[in-house]
Amino acid sequence: MHAGIIFLLVIIGSVLFHIFTPWYWTDIASNWGGMDDTITLTFWVGGGVFVAVCLFMIYCVFRYSHKEDRRAEYKPEDKKLEKILTWATTLGVAALLAPGLIIWNQYVNVPKNAIEVDVMAWQWGWQYRLPGADGKLGTTQVRNIADNNPFGINPDDPFGRDDIMVESDVINLENNRPVKILLRSVDVLHNWYVPQFRAKMDAVPGTVTFYWFEPNKVGEYEVLCAEYCGVGHYAMRGGVEVQDKADYEVWLSEQETFEQLSARYEKLNVDGNKLAKK
Amino acid sequence: MSDEYDNNKSYKAQSSEVMDGSTGSINPDIDYVRPAEVGEQDLYHGHSFIEKWVFCQDAKVIGVQYFLTAVFTGIVGLILSWLMRLQLGFPELAGFMTAEHYYQFVTMHGMIMVVYFLTALFLGGFGNYLIPLMVGARDMVFPYVNMLSFWMFFVAVAVLMASFFVPGGPTGAGWTLYPPQTILEGTPGSGMGILLMLISLSLFVIGFTMGGLNYMITILQARTRGMTLMRMPLTVWGIFTATVLAMLAFPALLVSAIMMTLDKVLQTSFFMPTILKAGEVLEYGGGSPILFQHLFWFFGHPEVYIVALPAFGIVSDLISVHARKNIFGYRMMVWAIVGIGGLSFFVWAHHMYVSGMNPWFGFFFATTTLIIAVPTAMKVYNWILTLWRGNIRINTVMLWCLGFIVTFVNGGITGIFLGNVSVDVPLSDTYFVIAHFHMVMGIAPLMVIMGAVYHWFPLVAGKMLHEGLGKWHFWITFLGAYSIYFPMHYLGFIGVPRRYFEMYDSPYMTSAVGMNEFISIAAFIVGAAQFILVFNIIKTLKTGKKAEQNPWKANSLEWYTSTVPPEHGNFGERLPVVHRWPYDFSVPGAKDDFIPQTTAPSEVIHTEVEKT
Numbered sequence: 040m041h042a043g044i045i046f047l048l049v050i051i052g053s054v055l056f057h058i059f060t061p062w063y064w065t066d067i068a069s070n071w072g073g074m075d076d077t078i079t080l081t082f083w084v085g086g087g088v089f090v091a092v093c094l095f096m097i098y099c100v101f102r103y104s105h106k107e108d109r110r111a112e113y114k115p116e117d118k119k120l121e122k123i124l125t126w127a128t129t130l131g132v133a134a135l136l137a138p139g140l141i142i143w144n145q146y147v148n149v150p151k152n153a154i155e156v157d158v159m160a161w162q163w164g165w166q167y168r169l170p171g172a173d174g175k176l177g178t179t180q181v182r183n184i185a186d187n188n189p190f191g192i193n194p195d196d197p198f199g200r201d202d203i204m205v206e207s208d209v210i211n212l213e214n215n216r217p218v219k220i221l222l223r224s225v226d227v228l229h230n231w232y233v234p235q236f237r238a239k240m241d242a243v244p245g246t247v248t249f250y251w252f253e254p255n256k257v258g259e260y261e262v263l264c265a266e267y268c269g270v271g272h273y274a275m276r277g278g279v280e281v282q283d284k285a286d287y288e289v290w291l292s293e294q295e296t297f298e299q300l301s302a303r304y305e306k307l308n309v310d311g312n313k314l315a316k317k
Numbered sequence: 318m319s320d321e322y323d324n325n326k327s328y329k330a331q332s333s334e335v336m337d338g339s340t341g342s343i344n345p346d347i348d349y350v351r352p353a354e355v356g357e358q359d360l361y362h363g364h365s366f367i368e369k370w371v372f373c374q375d376a377k378v379i380g381v382q383y384f385l386t387a388v389f390t391g392i393v394g395l396i397l398s399w400l401m402r403l404q405l406g407f408p409e410l411a412g413f414m415t416a417e418h419y420y421q422f423v424t425m426h427g428m429i430m431v432v433y434f435l436t437a438l439f440l441g442g443f444g445n446y447l448i449p450l451m452v453g454a455r456d457m458v459f460p461y462v463n464m465l466s467f468w469m470f471f472v473a474v475a476v477l478m479a480s481f482f483v484p485g486g487p488t489g490a491g492w493t494l495y496p497p498q499t500i501l502e503g504t505p506g507s508g509m510g511i512l513l514m515l516i517s518l519s520l521f522v523i524g525f526t527m528g529g530l531n532y533m534i535t536i537l538q539a540r541t542r543g544m545t546l547m548r549m550p551l552t553v554w555g556i557f558t559a560t561v562l563a564m565l566a567f568p569a570l571l572v573s574a575i576m577m578t579l580d581k582v583l584q585t586s587f588f589m590p591t592i593l594k595a596g597e598v599l600e601y602g603g604g605s606p607i608l609f610q611h612l613f614w615f616f617g618h619p620e621v622y623i624v625a626l627p628a629f630g631i632v633s634d635l636i637s638v639h640a641r642k643n644i645f646g647y648r649m650m651v652w653a654i655v656g657i658g659g660l661s662f663f664v665w666a667h668h669m670y671v672s673g674m675n676p677w678f679g680f681f682f683a684t685t686t687l688i689i690a691v692p693t694a695m696k697v698y699n700w701i702l703t704l705w706r707g708n709i710r711i712n713t714v715m716l717w718c719l720g721f722i723v724t725f726v727n728g729g730i731t732g733i734f735l736g737n738v739s740v741d742v743p744l745s746d747t748y749f750v751i752a753h754f755h756m757v758m759g760i761a762p763l764m765v766i767m768g769a770v771y772h773w774f775p776l777v778a779g780k781m782l783h784e785g786l787g788k789w790h791f792w793i794t795f796l797g798a799y800s801i802y803f804p805m806h807y808l809g810f811i812g813v814p815r816r817y818f819e820m821y822d823s824p825y826m827t828s829a830v831g832m833n834e835f836i837s838i839a840a841f842i843v844g845a846a847q848f849i850l851v852f853n854i855i856k857t858l859k860t861g862k863k864a865e866q867n868p869w870k871a872n873s874l875e876w877y878t879s880t881v882p883p884e885h886g887n888f889g890e891r892l893p894v895v896h897r898w899p900y901d902f903s904v905p906g907a908k909d910d911f912i913p914q915t916t917a918p919s920e921v922i923h924t925e926v927e928k929t
Contacts (some may be wrong), residue, residue: 045792046719053803062807062832064743065825077740085730088694092701092726095699099704103640105710110910111642111903112706115927120702121646121695128694132733136687139453139737140680146739147676161593162503163570181591182598225593227498228606230671230746234812234825237743241673243606244497245590246737248673261823265746265814267491269504270416273817 043100050093057086068235068256068281069216073142075237091117146238149251153217156210157202159190160222160229160242163271165262166190167210168297171201171296181225181244187304189269191225192297200298203291208262209278213287217253230266233279254281343434348917350543350894358455358539360886372859374460375885376531378620379467380446381777385437386467387438390474394429395844397422406837408819416818418504420489423816424506427492428514431620432521433474439627440525440563441470441501443769444532444556444764446777451553453541453893455886457531466531468502469524473517480506481515482485488514491816496588496609497601500581504592511581515574522571525563526812532560541874543895547651548914550873550899551644552649558658559623566619567663573612580604602799607674614665621758622661626654629696634698634722634899635768638871639715640707641910643900645699653692660689669742680737686736697726708903708910713787714869717768720795728757731806731833752802760798767794770850775864776875779882780857790849797843808832872913873899901926 067075103111157168157176168190170176177199183191189206192199203212212218222231222242232239240250262277282290295303363369373379400422404411445463449456457463480487489505490498498504499511506514536557540549549557576587582599588609589601623742637644644650666674666682700722709715731753735741742752764918767790774782820826867876879889893915906924918926 041384042716042719045796046723049723049796049799060807062804062811062829064810065812071743072737074743077737078734078743081734081737081740085733089726091820092697093723096701096704096722099701099707100709100711100719103704103707103709105641105708109708110905111708113643113902113904113925114645114706115643115900116646116648121649121698125691125695128691132687132690135733135737136683139683139739142739143676143679143683147679181593205615222624227501229494229502231645232741232812233744239742239745240671243673244592245605246604246607246673263812263814263823267420267495267498267816269490269498270420270818271503272420273819275415294578302892307853 043097043104046093046097046100050090050097054086054090056224057082065234066256067237068233068254068258068260069237070253070255071146073138073145077135077138077142079083080138084131084135111161112277114126134285149219149249150217150253153219153251154213155219155221157190157223158210158231160264160268162226162269163264163275165208165210165231165275165277167205167207168178169203169205169291169294170198171203173198173201176221177202177297179223185224187301188297190297200296201296203294204297204300205294208276209280211280211282211287211290212254214257214281214283215253215255216284217251219249219251222248222250227268228266229264229268229275231277232263232265233260234263235260239247239265254279257281257283319421331832332357334849335820340691346540346755348896348919349779350896353542357892360456361460362885371827372464374456375924376445376449376457376460376463377777377883377885377887379463380407380442380444381403382467383437383441383445383470386471386474387434387442390429390477391438394426394434394479395847397426397429399841399844401426401508402837402840405820406834417486417489419818420491420816421487421505421510424489424492425477429477430759431492431624432518432672433477433757435474435624436525436563436620437470439624440556440560441467441528443552443627443631443822444560445528446773447552447875448556449536449539450537450878450883450887451550452536453544453874453888453895454535454539455888455892458535458539459527459531462527463531466524466528469520469527473520473524476513476520478515480510480517483509483513485510493610493613494577496577496580496606497590497592499594500577500589501594506680512578515578515581516801518574519571522567522574525567529564533564534558541892541895544874544914547648548895548898551630551633551647551650551654552627552873553630554654555626555628555633558654559626560663562619562626562658563623566623569612570616573616574611576612577609596774605726607669607672610669610672611666611674614668615662617668618665619658619661621754624758624762626658628721628762629654631769632718632765633700634720634873635701635714635765635772636703637900637902638869639712639718640704640709642707642901643701643898643902645702645705646695647898647900649695650699656692657689660685660692664689664736667736667738667741670738671745674678674877683736683738687733687918689735690736693729697722697729701873713782713784713791714768714772716788716791716795717764717771720791721764721768724756724764724795724799725761727759727803728755732757743812744809746814747809748813748815749806751815752809753803756802760802763798764795765792767850772869773875774854774857775868775881777882778858779864780861781864781868782857783853783861786849786853786856790846790853793846794843797839797846801843804832805836812827870909870911871899872897873903874914877913877915 140258159166175198177192177196179191222232224242224244229242238250238252240248260279404414485506485508487506488510579585586601586604591602592599633644642674663685666678667686866881895914896917899914902912904924
């Protein structure tokens with residue numbers, strides 16, 4: 040009965056692979072441990088069902104392989120068995136769904152004390168903006184985007200003046216402080232994804248999307264684009280540096296506001312004009 | 318007509334009685350079958366080579382035409398997958414390949430395999446060949462439209478393949494064709510390539526609608542006497558439900574293709590918001606990229622079941638025949654197929670949990686998605702319960718079925734990960750997704766296709782495929798495909814995003830270099846193993862053993878045709894009359910371990926058949 044044996048080896052191999060795999064998730068660095076836990080739970084339940092179904096199938100292959108003198112059982116239906124299986128499956132599925140929905144509920148409800156980070160994506164790179172002292176981001180429009188206004192902030196919006204412009208593809212975050220990532224794109228779909236934070240969401244041109252997390256490990260992380268965005272997709276990387284409060288404050292104080300940036304460009308312009316006149 | 322078959326004789330004798338208006342001669346009460354309400358269909362028999370083999374109206378020839386064309390596209394898709402795996406596993410050997418090429422191959426591989434290979438093969442190929450035979454009809458109800466359906470598909474394939482040769486090459490937007498990038502410069506094939514893709518898809522939908530009308534109406538209106546809906550083989554149920562899904566889902570694809578064509582050609586803004594590209598604001602504004610995703614997945618998710626349901630149906634029949642046992646819980650199986658089909662229209666946005674749609678949708682779509690797991694699980698239970706206490710022939714056909722169960726359950730379980738909204742968040746857009754959908758809607762249906770080829774080849778060609786070659790083909794394919802996709806899930810856990818041309822400059826991704834090489838080697842071997850089947854078919858056609866009629870001792874009508882292979886019109890002078898479901902295997906008291914659907918109750922009076 041070689042067929043049954045090979046199938047059996049495949050199932051045993053799968054289980055051993057799962058136990059001894061060197062490839063597993065990266066060390067988590069955010070509050071979304073619940074996602075990992077739900078995955079683990081689903082692995083136990085789902086993996087158990089997979090192994091049970093396959094072992095039963097293999098048992099049948101061994102036990103009931105063809106013999107000329109034997110007849111199969113004739114039993115078109117077994118209402119009771121079908122009912123038991125239906126309800127057991129329904130319960131199992133509900134048990135997996137419940138934690139999934141509970142965590143989703145946390146995912147879509149952003150804590151009030153979360154700091155907003157505006158992530159703007161383009162082919163192929165990232166830019167960041169933080170609210171200034173007023174705690175509010177200025178409104179934006181794609182049409183306003185220019186060298187002296189990389190985010191397209193509406194010049195008339197008073198909330199925009201003190202917005203902090205991070206002129207780098209690396210954003211610094213404060214450890215243990217929830218972050219609401221606001222995603223925008225000026226051209227195509229992108230997705231700002233740090234595997235260690237687990238969370239992700241697409242950036243969609245024409246609208247602002249969001250998600251949140253709370254980084255809880257100081258360190259440097261790589262940002263990947265997780266939504267196909269053209270030939271540069273695989274190379275569209277950025278960075279995150281999670282810092283303690285003190286370090287973060289220092290970094291924050293070194294960043295330029297929108298007002299300062301505009302002033303700098305105006306000066307450049309004036310200087311440029313002077314040069315041209317000379 | 319062949320009179321070698323006892324069963325044929327009996328139904329002939331009996332049906333002639335009923336045709337005369339009187340009831341059955343042997344035992345009028347228990348053998349009664351309602352007389353036909355309408356006369357028989359007139360068939361147009363081809364006179365020339367072209368009418369018989371090219372513009373042919375015989376559903377069986379059309380089925381083979383569909384099958385061969387779909388297989389051709391499948392081979393193109395396979396070669397593209399080799400090139401992709403070469404780049405991912407051994408980039409130093411793939412120096413000729415740019416990122417543009419890679420993304421074009423990814424896109425064309427996906428679209429070809431899902432639409433032009435799997436859908437066309439199951440519905441156009443198996444559907445055309447098997448529906449009239451299995452329901453006891455002489456042909457499809459609209460043979461001429463059916464012929465047009467194939468040729469429309471053929472043109473769609475030609476247009477699709479032409480896109481490889483136009484300036485800029487085929488589209489490289491990913492098979493999901495998400496705007497805005499699909500039609501923006503910077504995406505490969507954003508000129509002619511995408512236009513040809515959209516035209517080809519539109520032609521496919523038009524052609525498919527012609528075929529789909531035939532499948533549905535033939536099944537509803539042209540079943541032979543006694544073939545009640547609940548006596549139909551599950552193959553027919555699967556294809557029927559899939560066709561209904563396709564007729565409802567494909568219009569969404571057609572609409573989105575038309576709207577995108579307008580966005581591309583006339584600069585309308587259905588899916589295009591204000592866009593800044595290379596420092597310039599483009600002449601678009603106000604459109605919604607997410608609207609396209611809703612339309613696409615409103616088609617795209619039922620599409621998964623358009624492929625899966627025929628596979629479910631076919632595998633049920635194969636398992637039952639080769640386990641010599643009735644399919645366990647037939648009625649549950651039928652309702653599960655119909656239920657899954659219905660539910661499949663309420664789950665589409667589970668492809669969009671992290672798309673930026675209103676996140677509150679997540680609750681609804683996670684719930685509906687996990688509900689669908691229940692009827693699906695019931696089907697799996699019923700397959701293995703059919704094996705239980707069976708008398709299982711471990712032949713090539715059965716091996717493919719067992720391979721299907723393993724890969725389908727594996728892929729189904731990972732579907733519960735991805736359907737469960739918050740679990741999807743870390744896994745979405747990673748290799749876990751690739752592993753999941755290849756296992757569940759690539760490998761699993763492919764296992765069924767292969768099983769079906771080995772099962773029905775004796776009917777189509779009148780010769781038995783070589784068993785030994787078949788087993789090698791199976792084991793290399795099954796073990797190879799499993800070792801491609803099982804480890805791939807773990808790439809997803811690491812966090813490796815999909816659709817990456819290169820990926821080795823992140824520390825945790827570097828650890829996967831070895832696995833990528835292994836997966837690529839497995840992919841080369843599995844792909845090459847498919848040519849064992851090609852060789853087997855050629856060898857069998859030349860020198861193979863002639864098949865006896867009904868070599869598997871099956872009950873369904875396709876094995877009880879007047880000639881093998883069946884001629885145009887299928888059933889000789891008189892259509893068969895059906896007295897039972899196709900699953901009367903190993904009935905206590907019966908002489909043989911099978912009772913054909915055409916056997917009247919009075920012929921097997923001493924058996925303990927349950928009323929079916």
